[in-house]
Amino acid sequence: MTKLEDMQDLLTQATALEELQRVTENLRDYYGVNHVVYHWVNSVGERFGCGTYTTEWVDRYVEKDYLHIDPVIIGCFQRFDPVNWKQLDWSSKAARSFLKEASDYGVGSQGFTIPVRGPNGQFALFTMTNTCSDEEWAEFIETNQRDLLLVAHTFNKKALAFEEGVFNASTPQLSPRELSAMTLLAKGRSRAQAADEMSISEHTLRVYIEAARHKLGAMNTTHAVARALAMGLIVM
Amino acid sequence: MTKLEDMQDLLTQATALEELQRVTENLRDYYGVNHVVYHWVNSVGERFGCGTYTTEWVDRYVEKDYLHIDPVIIGCFQRFDPVNWKQLDWSSKAARSFLKEASDYGVGSQGFTIPVRGPNGQFALFTMTNTCSDEEWAEFIETNQRDLLLVAHTFNKKALAFEEGVFNASTPQLSPRELSAMTLLAKGRSRAQAADEMSISEHTLRVYIEAARHKLGAMNTTHAVARALAMGLIVM
DNA sequence: CACGCCCTCACTATTTCTGGGGAGTTTAAA
DNA sequence: TTTAAACTCCCCAGAAATAGTGAGGGCGTG
Numbered sequence: 239m240t241k242l243e244d245m246q247d248l249l250t251q252a253t254a255l256e257e258l259q260r261v262t263e264n265l266r267d268y269y270g271v272n273h274v275v276y277h278w279v280n281s282v283g284e285r286f287g288c289g290t291y292t293t294e295w296v297d298r299y300v301e302k303d304y305l306h307i308d309p310v311i312i313g314c315f316q317r318f319d320p321v322n323w324k325q326l327d328w329s330s331k332a333a334r335s336f337l338k339e340a341s342d343y344g345v346g347s348q349g350f351t352i353p354v355r356g357p358n359g360q361f362a363l364f365t366m367t368n369t370c371s372d373e374e375w376a377e378f379i380e381t382n383q384r385d386l387l388l389v390a391h392t393f394n395k396k397a398l399a400f401e402e403g404v405f406n407a408s409t410p411q412l413s414p415r416e417l418s419a420m421t422l423l424a425k426g427r428s429r430a431q432a433a434d435e436m437s438i439s440e441h442t443l444r445v446y447i448e449a450a451r452h453k454l455g456a457m458n459t460t461h462a463v464a465r466a467l468a469m470g471l472i473v474m
Numbered sequence: 475m476t477k478l479e480d481m482q483d484l485l486t487q488a489t490a491l492e493e494l495q496r497v498t499e500n501l502r503d504y505y506g507v508n509h510v511v512y513h514w515v516n517s518v519g520e521r522f523g524c525g526t527y528t529t530e531w532v533d534r535y536v537e538k539d540y541l542h543i544d545p546v547i548i549g550c551f552q553r554f555d556p557v558n559w560k561q562l563d564w565s566s567k568a569a570r571s572f573l574k575e576a577s578d579y580g581v582g583s584q585g586f587t588i589p590v591r592g593p594n595g596q597f598a599l600f601t602m603t604n605t606c607s608d609e610e611w612a613e614f615i616e617t618n619q620r621d622l623l624l625v626a627h628t629f630n631k632k633a634l635a636f637e638e639g640v641f642n643a644s645t646p647q648l649s650p651r652e653l654s655a656m657t658l659l660a661k662g663r664s665r666a667q668a669a670d671e672m673s674i675s676e677h678t679l680r681v682y683i684e685a686a687r688h689k690l691g692a693m694n695t696t697h698a699v700a701r702a703l704a705m706g707l708i709v710m
Numbered sequence: 711c712a713c714g715c716c717c718t719c720a721c722t723a724t725t726t727c728t729g730g731g732g733a734g735t736t737t738a739a740a
Numbered sequence: 741t742t743t744a745a746a747c748t749c750c751c752c753a754g755a756a757a758t759a760g761t762g763a764g765g766g767c768g769t770g
Contacts, residue, residue, distance in 0.1 A: 279709055315706060316645075318592040319631050331738085355591035356554040359709060387627065388620055395555050409552075413716060424704075426697030429756070442718050448758085449716095458726090459757070460696045461662030467703050468660075468710050470551045473515055473541075473597075474700060649746055665727070678748050684729080685746090694756090695727075 244268065249392045255400045258393070259288040265389070266290050269382070271368040272346040276393050278362035286397065289365070295343035309333045314353040314363055320387065322379055323349035324372060348375040352390040356398055359468050364390035409469055410453040419446040420466045423459060424474050480504065485628045491636040494629070495524040501625070502526050505618070507604040508582040512629050514598035515541075522633065525601070531579035545569045550589040550599055556623065558615055559585035560608060584611040588626040592634055594645055595704040600626035646689040648707055655682040656702045659695060660710050 248261050262274040275289025287296070298304075305311055313326045328334055341347065346367035354362045366386070368375060412420065415436070422432035433443040447459055454469075456462035466472045484497050498510040511525030523532070534540075541547055549562040564570055577583065582603035590598045602622070604611060648656065651672070658668035669679040683695055690705075692698035702708045 316593050318596075318634050319627075353593075357552050357589075359703070359706075360554075361706075361709070384624055387624065391555075391623065398554050415717065423696050424700040426693035426700075428694065438717085439719060441720060444757085445718080451758095457662035458664065460659050460699050463696050463700050464660040464662075464703055464710060467700055473551070474704050651747065664725095674747085675749060677750060680728085681748080683727095687728095 246389070246392055249389070249396055252396055255286070255288075255397070258397060258400075261393070262289045265366075269366065269378075271366050271378075272344070273365070273367040275365045275367075276362065276390075276397070278356075278360060278394070278397065286401070291345065292343060295340070295345065298339075298343065304336060307332050307336050309336075310349065310351050310365070311363070314351055315361065317353065320350065320352040320379075320383060322376065323351065324375075348372070350375070350379050350386070352387060354390050354394040356394060357470055360394075360398070362390075362394050362397070364393055409471075410455075412450055412453060412466070412471055413446075416446045416450040416453070417466075417472055419443055420450055420463055421472045421474070423447070424463045424467060424472060482625070482628055485625070485632050488632055491522070491524075491633070494633060494636075497629070498525045501602075505602065505614075507602050507614075508580070509601070509603040511601045511603075512598065512626075512633070514596060514630075514633065522637070527581065528579060531576070531581065534575070534579065540572060543568050543572050545572075546585065546587050546601070547599070550587055551597065553589065556586065556588040556615075556619060558612065559587065560611075584608070586611070586615050586622070588623060590626050590630040592630060594706050596630075596634070598630050598633070600629055645705055645707075646691075648686055648689060648702070649682075652682045652686040652689070653702075653708055655679055656686050656699055657708045657710070659683070660699045660703060660708055 248264050252258055252261055258276065262276060266272070266274040273290045275287070275291055277287030277289065299308075309326045309328055309330075310321075310323060313321060328337055346369045348370055349365060349367045351363050351365040354364060356362070364386070368378070370378075418436055419432060422435055423429075427435065429440050429443055429447070433440040436443065447462070450456075450466070451459065451462040454462045454465045456465055463472075467474070484500050488494055488497055494512065498512060502508070502510040509526045511523065511527055513523030513525065535544075545562045545564055545566075546557075546559060549557060564573055582605045584606055585601060585603045587599050587601040590600060592598070600622070604614070606614075654672055655668060658671055659665075663671065665676050665679055665683070669676040672679065683698070686692075686702065687695065687698040690698045690701045692701055699708075703710070
């Protein structure tokens with residue numbers, strides 16, 4: 239039995255969001271690393287995280303709003319494939335002081351993070367940290383990268399499944415004309431332009447926008463377009 | 475040597491976007507299926523695709539704007555994990571007639587599609603189609619799912635690398651206040667409300683919105699928010 | 711066949727947004 | 741240290757969006 243299958247089994251055994259916490263602990267022990275952490279941000283700003291970091295570090299992280307400083311977050315948000323922390327940009331002063339503080343809290347000297355993206359703008363990170371030499375860490379990554387990618391994928395799938403209600407609960411159905419209208423607005427067309435492209439009067443177009451706004455529970459046109467985009471109802 | 479490693483080698487050998495086309499053909503022959511297709515849609519509506527579908531079908535697809543009808547696209551846009559086409563919603567009339575037409579063009583009776591998401595709202599699909607029984611197809615998926623997930627990932631990584639300029643060139647950097655402003659607008663706040671929440675005057679807020687609009691190359695506020703969202707610069 | 715939903719068009723008044731200006735302070739990077 | 745960028749505030753005129761209401765024809769389901 240390969241490591242991969244063991245890990246997938248651990249994950250599929252989980253029956254609640256809280257159990258994912260235990261899975262991270264099992265993964266940590268299994269791979270013999272300092273920490274294993276999984277956390278996400280979805281389209282409406284809700285957050286969830288689990289992992290083996292100390293609560294002190296997590297609290298400090300939240301308190302100091304390190305989400306907007308952490309080069310791991312910033313770097314992974316812009317890239318597709320997994321990243322060894324050594325490859326990130328630690329040149330800014332804020333980043334270096336953050337790194338030092340993280341080290342003080344026992345995060346470890348090495349890190350490896352896999353960005354995972356789901357529907358509706360969901361963005362999650364699966365991270366492993368350890369204390370070892372650069373060479374050892376590079377070898378660890380080389381050896382386990384593929385397995386970890388699949389584990390991260392399964393982890394996110396599981397987390398999404400638990401939160402299914404949160405995501406799918408309020409996804410209204412827009413009519414074809416309403417979708418066209420929202421799409422054109424998302425593309426930057428004014429009402430007049432959009433009406434022209436749809437070959438209807440601007441009055442009619444406004445009816446669609448209003449209808450879409452109400453269905454989407456939006457405060458204004460911008461909000462409606464943003465929600466339609468975030469919900470994956472339209473594509474620019 | 476496993477299938478997986480063969481496939482990864484095929485991919486890493488590719489040195490230009492056009493060569494990905496040949497990789498899809500190799501993959502098709504390797505797995506002995508009807509078609510292998512990879513295509514993406516990015517945040518500003520640019521599209522790229524390669525694969526073994528006939529040009530007739532691709533032309534017809536584009537001409538008829540099937541992008542907005544195809545249940546594979548719609549379904550995958552809402553889900554995270556790979557999907558057997560049999561699991562999708564083919565109940566609408568438009569979907570059924572689309573399926574029939576696709577079948578006439580030799581797409582195949584079975585399909586398996588892996589959604590892949592990258593930074594800046596990039597969304598790609600990696601698809602395999604075949605003509606066989608439901609049971610055979612389910613078994614094929616069961617056997618190759620993990621490998622294919624890694625292949626799809628590598629495929630997208632390669633495609634992204636080739637298009638690096640396209641994506642990174644058009645990803646402006648918004649300042650923290652500009653990001654806050656766009657985020658609040660995406661959440662449906664009016665300018666007055668957003669200014670209030672940011673504890674600044676509405677005049678100042680407007681400066682941020684204008685700056686963000688110019689950086690994003692947007693025609694109006696709605697467009698700017700839509701682009702910021704699609705580019706993954708902000709999260710609602 | 712009725713019912714609901716979609717598509718189309720119209721009017722009015724009020725509120726909000728847009729697109730130009732200019733100008734000073736603070737912060738961070740080179 | 742210098743320099744660029746970010747942050748903050750202000751004015752004005754015109755364009756656009758919003759919130760109501762109303763009304764008629766079409767299409768598909770039960």
